[in-house]
Amino acid sequence: MKATRTGPHEYAANYLYNEKGLAPxxxxxxxxxxxxxxxxxxxRDDGERYVARLSYKDSNLVHPGGATPAGTEFRIETIREYELKVARHPEEDPVGEQDFYxxxxxxxxxxxGEKNNGEVKEIPVPEEFGEGVNVRIQGSNIEFERYERLLRLAFDAVGVHAGYFSELHPSSNIQDAERYVRVHTDESGPVHSRTGPITSLGHLLEHDRQGRRKLDQRDDDLHGRNRPGFYHTATLDSRRIREAWPHHELPKEVKHYxxxxxxxxxxxxxxxxKVGASYQVSYWDETLYVSDLDRLNEELxxxxxxxxxxxxxxxxxLRGNGPYVPDAYWEPTVEENVERVTELDLTQIRHEQESVVIRYLADGGFSPVEWESLQTLVADGGVVSPQDIAEEHGRHVDSVRRALRRIDELVEREYGKVGLRSDYIAELVHDAVVDAQEKVRTAMSTGAKAVEAAKRGLGETMARWVAWCERYGVDISNRLNALEIDLGELDPHRDPDPSYLVRLGLQVWTDAGQDPARYRSARIRYNGRVVPAFKLL
Known part of the structure; x- marks a missing residue:
């Protein structure tokens, strides 16, 4: 298939070299x-001119003395670190942002190394690395695979032999990387909208409590000026990424900014x-090596x-740039023979999560302890343990743990902490909890009205009719002997079918000793419609 090629933006890595020891x-x-x-x-590289400048900065490295622990003679009195700044020649880059440090x-x-407070701490060196150098790189607007070559050429240009940097050590690793496209402002709204992919990814896939919550939606810039979509991001760890892209592994931040x-x-x-995706090193415990650069590019x-x-x-x-806007460093081009573009089935993920909640409700609902646990999880914004839930509701902690195990498709338990699996499940459960609370209030109100009806001398069957109307929120109007029954707004997914309510109402009406013919001739109102009762019976 065909697809627009993204452009490189930020990049950071540690390039390690040990082939020539400390010589560089x-x-x-x-x-x-x-x-x-x-x-x-x-x-020059690939027809482009670059300027390189080598200088130094003070370091906190502890001097090894006359020789390193491995025996290498060390005659330098003051240990410094060396800065190499490389930039596209200003005549070719008037914007001045195609560079690296x-x-x-x-x-x-x-x-x-010695900290500012005087504490001395060992600096980790890869196992079996021996002696060598670490070159920490931070750059932008350069294809990631070019950095290694540009680094060699830059050192050579300032008189440090390029051969010192001919072979990367396998432990060389990537710390940051972003690829992007620039989308016309009139076209990009669906990316950051309330129902768009960034919101949906953060809403559906981010864990309710584990780790840092990372759905960031800012519509005002740093000066307080409103710009919808100014900075919207969703950050997902490796496990959550696989829920949307099953074959991906790297944690990422999806961005519109x-x-x-x-x-x-x-x-x-x-x-x-820009609409981009960046690798998030802080969201997993593994290492992304420079040797995995192809996989990084493909996933981003x-x-x-x-x-x-x-x-x-x-x-x-097919024609021109379509919805894309070229900038100083990226030109929209359509790439041929793209192996794969995963279609995000966020609707399916939403339906799967809905079905889990609905199934629990349909299978007889929740036990009292399960309800109490869910109420606490919905209401609480911090870290909750089974012990917290037990103490709040006066339950034994083992009862709470058993309840949590029974609803393990709704919650995640880890290291004595528990949270709802996603924000979306949290909303669904919250609605269920509120609905249950409302039903309790309705039941209490229904009972009270039935008692009141009995006190007014109404018969038990008429009291049942009053209770039925209250239970289902039915309003009754009697005008010139014409009966009007208002069922209100019915949710087709949650409320009883109007035909069922009308048939149930006829039974209760008849049991109350009222004329069934009058009921059948009544007008039924629901969802803005008016229908004769007999058509629903």
Whole structure:
């Protein structure tokens, strides 16, 4: 299939090199000293001009003495770290945002760093890494796979041999990465709307309590100016990602956002928002290695395309740029032979979660302890334990645990904590709890009115008629001997069928000693309709 190719935005990684030991660190020290504190160079790559500047910054690394623990002679008096700033030549990048910053630091087993408070802490070095360097990279608007090559060329341009950086160590890892498209502001609304994919992903798939809640919806910019969709994101961990993309693994943030300088004419790219997906390193305990770069690109691209498709935005326009707006670093192009774009079936996920709640309600409802547990989970906004629930309702904690096990499709239990499985389930359960509470109030009101009717001298059967009307919220009007029965607004999914109510009403009316013919000739009102009673009997 065909699909619009996304563009690279932010990128951060740790590139580790140990093939030449500490030689690249010593080479940087020598070049900076020779250059009086900094060295500038230029180079070309793929027809593009770049400027590189090598300088230094103070570090908190503890000096190893005359030699490292591995025996490497160490003659440098003051340990510094070396900054390499690389940017597209300003004549080719007037915007000035196609660049990256890198920080080269030495690494050896057992090395230590000193905190601001004087505490000394060991700096972790990958197992069997030995001695080498770590180059921390942060950049933007450059294809991710180009950073390694650009880094070599940049060091070479400032006089540090490119051969020091010829082979990445397998422990080199990615910390941040985002791919995006820029969508016309008149077309992007469905992405961030209340029923759009970002809201639905956060609403349906984010756990009710576990971890940080990450559905962020801000419609005002930093100056308080209203811009619908200014910053809308949904962040999902690895497990939740697989509920929407079963073959994905990486935790991600799905984004719709405007630049701070969005208030521009529509002819300017920054007047239009980005729709993107970014890797979230803080949402899992595993490591994304640079060797997995292809998988990262594929997952981010598919995520963006799926979100666009779910929002009804054409992912492969036939003519021109379609709904997309080119900017300084991204030109909309349609890619051929795209292997896969997953269609987000958020409606199916919603139906699955609805069916779980409905099934519990249909199978005889919930036990008292289950109801109490759900009421607490719905009402509470923090961390809840079975013990908390037991104490709140005067139950034994074992009874609460058994109840939670019986409703395990609605709740998740982990490390003594319990929460509802999703925000959407929380809403459904909340509605059920409120509905149950309303029925209790209705029942109490019904009983009271029946007692009142009996006290007024009405017979027991007439009291039943009053109770029936109260139970189902039925209003009765008698005008010139014409009977009108108003059933109100009936929900086809939750309320009894109008025919059932009318037949039940006839039985209670007749038992109360009233004329059935009068009932059959009554007018029945419901959902804005008026129907003769006999048509529903």
């Amino acid at each position: 660190f010593f080479a940087c020290d020598s070049r900076v000293k020779d250059g009086g504190g900094s060295v500038v160079g230029e180079f 890198s920080l080269l630091s030495p690494r050896w087993p057992g090395m230590k 405007y630049a701070k300088e969005w208030k521009r004419p529509k002819s300017h790219p920054l007047a239009h928002p 691209e598919e995520t963006v395309r799926s979100v666009l498709m779910e929002a009804g935005i054409d992912i492969a326009p």
